[in-house]
Amino acid sequence: MTSRKRTVGKTFGAGLSAxxxxxxxxxxxxxxxxxxxxxxDTEIEEILHRDSDPIYAAAGLDPKTVRILLVGDKELNAFAxxxxxxxxxTGLILQTETPNQLKGVIAHxxxxxxxxxxxxxxxxxKAGLKPMILTMGLGVLAALAGAPDAGAVLMGNxxxxxxxxxxxxxxxxxxxxxxxxxxxxxxxxxxGRGLVEFFDNFRYQEVFDxxxxxxxxxxxxxxxxxIEALRAKVERLPHYDAVDTPDELAEHxxxxxxxxxFINPQTALIKYRETDRSFPARYAxxxxxxxxxxxxxxxxxxxxxxxxxxxxxxxWELKGQILFEFNRVAQAEEPQRRSVAxxxxxxxLRINLGQTLIGLDDPxxxxxxxxxLKRALVNEGDNAVAWRLLxxxxxxxxxxxxxxxxxxxxxxxxxxxxxxxxxxxxxxxLLKKDTPDxxxxxxxxxASRPSDQxxxxxxxxxxxxxxx
Numbered sequence: 131m132t133s134r135k136r137t138v139g140k141t142f143g144a145g146l147s148a149x150x151x152x153x154x155x156x157x158x159x160x161x162x163x164x165x166x167x168x169x170x171d172t173e174i175e176e177i178l179h180r181d182s183d184p185i186y187a188a189a190g191l192d193p194k195t196v197r198i199l200l201v202g203d204k205e206l207n208a209f210a211x212x213x214x215x216x217x218x219x220t221g222l223i224l225q226t227e228t229p230n231q232l233k234g235v236i237a238h239x240x241x242x243x244x245x246x247x248x249x250x251x252x253x254x255x256k257a258g259l260k261p262m263i264l265t266m267g268l269g270v271l272a273a274l275a276g277a278p279d280a281g282a283v284l285m286g287n288x289x290x291x292x293x294x295x296x297x298x299x300x301x302x303x304x305x306x307x308x309x310x311x312x313x314x315x316x317x318x319x320x321x322g323r324g325l326v327e328f329f330d331n332f333r334y335q336e337v338f339d340x341x342x343x344x345x346x347x348x349x350x351x352x353x354x355x356x357i358e359a360l361r362a363k364v365e366r367l368p369h370y371d372a373v374d375t376p377d378e379l380a381e382h383x384x385x386x387x388x389x390x391x392f393i394n395p396q397t398a399l400i401k402y403r404e405t406d407r408s409f410p411a412r413y414a415x416x417x418x419x420x421x422x423x424x425x426x427x428x429x430x431x432x433x434x435x436x437x438x439x440x441x442x443x444x445x446w447e448l449k450g451q452i453l454f455e456f457n458r459v460a461q462a463e464e465p466q467r468r469s470v471a472x473x474x475x476x477x478x479l480r481i482n483l484g485q486t487l488i489g490l491d492d493p494x495x496x497x498x499x500x501x502x503l504k505r506a507l508v509n510e511g512d513n514a515v516a517w518r519l520l521x522x523x524x525x526x527x528x529x530x531x532x533x534x535x536x537x538x539x540x541x542x543x544x545x546x547x548x549x550x551x552x553x554x555x556x557x558x559x560l561l562k563k564d565t566p567d568x569x570x571x572x573x574x575x576x577a578s579r580p581s582d583q584x585x586x587x588x589x590x591x592x593x594x595x596x597x598x
Contacts, residue, residue, distance in 0.1 A: 460490065
């Protein structure tokens with residue numbers, strides 16, 4: 131996982147290395163723009179979805195269609211946008227004291243999604259966000275990290291991040307989202323107490339002027355009247371006294387420890403002292419040492435954790451990530467294989483393994499790496515990092531047409547249609563006509579605003595062998 135201002139082709143572990151910022155896909159895959167980074171981390175994403183999916187379902191939304199964007203930013207903030215995207219800043223997660231508080235914020239944002247409030251915001255309309263949100267490809271947001279040629283794409287989409295602050299809601303919409311969120315939590319057998327507690331913790335923000343408030347309370351105006359109205363609502367509900375389960379509490383602490391270690395390593399070493407032998411504390415210290423470029427200290431702690439938790443795929447993923455990043459590529463293979471064996475459906479873990487295999491420069495390993503990347507793309511076909519790595523593997527195999535097609539796919543999923551079209555046209559010249567790959571390259575050209583010259587070229591040779 132990676133959330134520093136460096137680019138790591140990873141995911142924080144497959145994921146947070148992304149906080150390590152996409153250095154290796156096993157650490158989170160992150161995308162940076164104007165100081166912001168989007169993080170991918172399988173372990174954290176699973177925890178967030180376990181917290182969120184029942185709430186989405188209670189709101190009448192299909193959990194599979196709601197995308198959670200984990201934003202690597204210390205600022206306390208969260209947002210909901212049209213297109214069923216919900217953003218949660220790492221700073222907000224670290225500020226929540228319990229799972230119920232985080233679920234309360236998620237339920238509130240779900241209220242905005244279910245009420246289509248993003249499209250009704252006057253501030254958003256003035257900022258021109260409505261058409262941007264409606265047309266923005268999620269691939270542009272989800273997989274920029276680790277794409278070395280995506281700088282222009284990032285700059286082209288920087289306005290998204292710059293205008294997010296303009297996404298504001300009226301007090302009426304805030305109240306409706308509060309009430310809806312409380313109902314969603316009640317419907318799932320959970321208490322709305324956490325959301326009240328969260329707002330109570332930041333009640334003082336009401337007296338600050340706009341410039342001094344946290345971003346969340348600039349776009350979500352807070353008031354004592356609003357808090358008290360919400361309190362009165364949730365105290366009357368049957369599940370007001372419901373509490374977080376031990377497993378939920380443990381997962382919340384693990385998530386916070388992992389984020390702290392990746393984002394604030396020095397703080398993590400102070401907060402999670404050597405005398406603290408709990409799993410979250412040791413996990414945080416291992417990640418912190420890794421981020422502070424002390425891999426041997428990190429690995430020593432991690433090996434002890436693995437000895438106690440041999441079936442934890444994320445510990446193996448982190449070990450592989452550390453070894454890969456510190457140029458111990460051959461040693462990284464085995465722990466990455468273990469992580470995939472323990473969690474075969476996790477695309478990010480397979481991408482990390484694929485990256486390591488193609489980095490070994492052994493023809494058999496490269497071929498296996500291609501297979502791992504293709505399997506990952508079955509689950510995450512819009513993952514630009516996987517397409518970039520696949521292009522590298524094909525280059526090593528001398529498969530020029532396939533390499534250019536994979537690069538076209540990478541750019542297409544980044545939203546860089548001009549670059550996608552150029553590489554797709556090159557791929558068509560090198561691939562055998564009327565094969566599935568050749569047809570896919572043609573599709574990308576047609577879907578990427580082709581020029582008149584491109585269309586003439588397609589017409590001249592025929593789109594397919596059987597359909598001139």
